[in-house]
Amino acid sequence: IAGSTDSALGPSLGAGSSDGYVRGFNADGLELFQRQFGTTGADAATALLVRDNGAGGFDIFTGGVENNRGVLRSFTYSSSAGFTADASRDIGYFYKSAINTLAWDDGALYVGGEVGADRLTLAQTALGAVAKQEGFVARIDDDLVSTALDRATYLGSASDDSVKSIAIVNGDVYAAGVTNGIINGVGSAAGKSSFLTRLGDDGAAAWTRTFVSAGGAASLTSLAVDASGGSPLDALGLPRGVVATRDSNLLTQRSALRAGDEFSIAVDERRLVTIRVGVTDTLSTLQGAINRAIGGGGRAEIVREDGVERLKITASDGHAIRLEPGRDGRDALGGLGLKQGVIAVNEGGRGNLNTYGLSLVAADLKLTDKAAITATKAELSAAISIVRRAYEALLNPNAKELTDEEKRLQERRQNAGVAPEYYTARLANYQAALTRLTGGG
Numbered sequence: 001i002a003g004s005t006d007s008a009l010g011p012s013l014g015a016g017s018s019d020g021y022v023r024g025f026n027a028d029g030l031e032l033f034q035r036q037f038g039t040t041g042a043d044a045a046t047a048l049l050v051r052d053n054g055a056g057g058f059d060i061f062t063g064g065v066e067n068n069r070g071v072l073r074s075f076t077y078s079s080s081a082g083f084t085a086d087a088s089r090d091i092g093y094f095y096k097s098a099i100n101t102l103a104w105d106d107g108a109l110y111v112g113g114e115v116g117a118d119r120l121t122l123a124q125t126a127l128g129a130v131a132k133q134e135g136f137v138a139r140i141d142d143d144l145v146s147t148a149l150d151r152a153t154y155l156g157s158a159s160d161d162s163v164k165s166i167a168i169v170n171g172d173v174y175a176a177g178v179t180n181g182i183i184n185g186v187g188s189a190a191g192k193s194s195f196l197t198r199l200g201d202d203g204a205a206a207w208t209r210t211f212v213s214a215g216g217a218a219s220l221t222s223l224a225v226d227a228s229g230g231s232p233l234d235a236l237g238l239p240r241g242v243v244a245t246r247d248s249n250l251l252t253q254r255s256a257l258r259a260g261d262e263f264s265i266a267v268d269e270r271r272l273v274t275i276r277v278g279v280t281d282t283l284s285t286l287q288g289a290i291n292r293a294i295g296g297g298g299r300a301e302i303v304r305e306d307g308v309e310r311l312k313i314t315a316s317d318g319h320a321i322r323l324e325p326g327r328d329g330r331d332a333l334g335g336l337g338l339k340q341g342v343i344a345v346n347e348g349g350r351g352n353l354n355t356y357g358l359s360l361v362a363a364d365l366k367l368t369d370k371a372a373i374t375a376t377k378a379e380l381s382a383a384i385s386i387v388r389r390a391y392e393a394l395l396n397p398n399a400k401e402l403t404d405e406e407k408r409l410q411e412r413r414q415n416a417g418v419a420p421e422y423y424t425a426r427l428a429n430y431q432a433a434l435t436r437l438t439g440g441g
Helices: 232-236 283-297 347-351 370-395 404-416 421-437
Strands: 002-005 019-025 031-037 047-052 057-066 069-078 082-093 098-105 108-116 124-127 133-141 151-155 161-169 172-179 193-199 205-211 262-267 273-276 298-305 308-315 320-325 341-344
Touching: 002 057, 019 057, 019 069, 031 069, 031 082, 047 098, 047 108, 057 098, 057 108, 069 108, 082 108, 082 133, 108 172, 133 172, 151 172, 151 193, 151 205, 262 283, 273 283, 283 298, 283 308, 308 320, 308 341
Parallel strands: 098 161, 124 151, 133 161
Antiparallel strands: 002 019, 019 031, 047 057, 057 069, 069 082, 098 108, 108 133, 108 161, 133 151, 161 172, 172 193, 193 205, 262 273, 262 320, 298 308, 320 341
16 A cells, blocks of 8 residues: 555655655555655655566555655565665656556556646657646656656646546557546537547557536546457447346246236135235245145146246145136236146046135126116125025035026026916815825815
C-alpha cells in the first residue's frame, strides 16, 4: 500500500509536514516492510505499481507530488535480501497537479495524471498541450534514468482535464480519464465527460472516444482491457463462454402454470384435498404434496418420456384416486399433463367409488331478476336431487343400479302428482271386489 502520513511509521527518507510511504504485507496480513519518504514540504504517494521481477522478488514503483514536484520512486523487495530503496526521479513542476496511475511494459514505465501545460521535463513531446491543466501520459525508462526515449503526451482541451487510468495490452497503450471540453476533436464544451484514447507507437493519439451518461456528466475512474479482443459475438450483443442450457426447475418458469393454480385429489370416499402451486414449487415438491394427500391409497412419481419430465399418479390395489379441477381460470391439471377423473388399478377399484358433482362452483347463481331467480332455483333443485341420490347410495350401498327405462318410469311417477277423486274411488271399489273374490271377507 502507499499513501501519505504526518507521523513516523518507521525508517524515513523525509522529514516534512507530511511524507509519502509504502508498506508491504503477506497474504496472512503480516507486515513485510515499510518505508517513509519525502522532502521538508508536503509529500504524498498517490500511485502504486508492483511487478514480479523474475528474480525471486518484486519491483515496487510509487508516484506522487513531493513539495510541488512530480516524483517517481522505485524499490525492491525479496525474502532473502529484504527491502531496498533503488532510485527516484523528478518529472516536473506539479503545483495543484497529481500523478494518478502507473503501468509497466517491456522496460518502460508509463505515468498518468494531470499537470499544467508543458510542465513535464522529458526529452520529447509526442502530443502538445492545449491550455490550463492537462491530462498526460509520460513514458520513461523503468530504471528512472533519463533517456532519448522519454516522451510526454498531453491529452487535454481548453478546460481542465485528467488521465485517471492506463492499461497496456500487446504493446498498445490505452489512457482513460475526464475532460471538461473538446479533446482531440471529440466531445463537447458544454460539460464534463469521460474519454478513452489509444496511443500510437509514437505516443500520439491514434483515436479518442468521449462518453456521457443518460443524466449528463460521467466521471471515469478506472480502465480494464480484455486481452482476448473483440469478436463477431460482441457485434451481436452475445457473451463469450459456455451458454447454460439447463432449464429452471420452478414449475412457474418451465410450464404454463402460475402461482395459485390448483387441483383437488382424494382417495376412495375421503374428503377432497386441494393442492396449490406455489412460487417456489418444483415437480419434486408437488410430488411430495400429492403423496402426503393420498397416503397409502396410491403413489405419485416423476417419469421421463421423450425427454420431458411429468407426474404419474397410480392407485394402490383396491383403491381409487379421484382428480378434480381447480377453480375456473386456476385449474392446474392441464399444465401438469393430468386429467379430471378416477384413477384405479382395476374395475373393482373403479366400481367401489361413486362420484356426485353438484356443479354449484361453475353455476352462475344470482337473485338480480326473475329469470335469474328461476335459474338459481333450478340449479339448487338439481343439487338437492343429487344429494338425495348420494344419500340413498350411502343408505343402500348394495342396491341395484336402475336401468334407463326404470329411471324414466320413476321420474314419470314422481311427476304425476295426486290422482283425481273419481279414479281414487274406482280404484277403491276394484280393491274391495278383489278382496271378496279371494276370500278375504
